[in-house]
Amino acid sequence: MTEPAGSGTGTRLAEEAQGGSRRALSRLLTAIESRTPVAEEALRSLYPLAGGAHLVGITGPPGGGKSTLVAALVAEVRAADRPVAVLAIDPSSPVTGGAILGDRIRMQQYAGDGDVFIRSMAARGHLGGLAGTTAESAAVLDACGFGLVFIETVGTGQSEVEVAAIADTTVVVQAPEMGDEIQAMKAGLLEVADLVVVNKADRPGADRAAMQLRSMLALGEGSEAGLADPSRPRPKRPQVLLASGLDATGVPELLAALDAHHAARANADGPHLARIARARAQVEGILADRTREALWSPARRVTTDALLERVATHDLDPYAAADRLLETL
């Protein structure tokens, strides 16, 4: 970090972005992504203004049609004249750090529309389906007047559930070829879904996939009385919808379900816990970043390298090495 945090650029960008400058908003998001002092300064003034937007996580396996579905949702939202933003995350190369950000290609028809803001983010080594700074980016969009933000994750496997901590509503998008009912029984992604969408409903097998999902997700329902400890956290009971991002079938119903979920949450006490989870994800992310930065700072680098060398040669165990590094912080 070379720039002094109080340089004023962050505050100025925050004001301009809030005033409607898309250029300032865009530059701010770049700063957020790189966790610069400008970003810190801007967040100080923007974060208190955020918190009102509906953050919708869209997740699911690669090629399931998430981007196409988001594009169809954006059309539906715009038909109601609501401003909408999209954060689309794609993976970074673990080898070169490069990335292909290819979600936007499905959403290019909104170029002339000032109330649609689409931003791609590379995950930059962050695991879990998001970039490390996605929550802060969403907060900036929220503070700049986007009442609805779609967060499209990296194509996920079975256990990238981080988006559920960030989003108010989590949608898991499955393709009809998702597999048999055993896949639907497995722990992980489906458990954190508020809504499950079987996308590509225009394809054969979609109805059957939706039926299998519904029956598996309903297994064990109504059996709370038989639980050893009723106070233990229980997986959610998601609604299963059929949709086609391609021809927009089921998209109005999906948007209605998203709005209904948001409205229902506003009247329940669960959201506070969800917001604590979001706060935790953000603060932990920043702590991890700062720790990493500190460990590899020029002053500590030699010590860190030396300890890693000892672990690599099995001279020291990894727990002991971690403890020693923590002591130096």
Place this chain on the structure above:
Amino acid sequence: MTDRPLKVLIAKPGLDGHDRGAKVLARGLRDEGFEVVYTGLRQTPQMVATAALQEDVDVVGLSILSGAHLTLLPKICELLRAEGMGDVLVTAGGIIPAEDVPVLKTAGVAEVFGPGTSIGQIAAFMRENARPRDA
């Protein structure tokens, strides 16, 4: 962290359907460690400018083989300037006659890469000429 990856938009303005070159370049730049926003075929100047603005890219790389470069590329440069993005590096590639290159450069295209240019040359040019960033 000041050593963030360079962010590049690769787009094909206009109506030709030949996107092999753009894909090869997008993929090659990925391997050079760039973050590449790929918007693909049949982009209007407005689409290119909006994507560049919202993505806050350092470089806009335009691939064009239709022959409409003298119309489309200056238009894109103009829109970028209008959006306050006049400092974004604009490069072009494809089939562009040598006599058109000076015209494009006057319009704001920094460099034109013809057939036979290597990915390494393009990546090096982008690294050297992308605007320095303050945020």
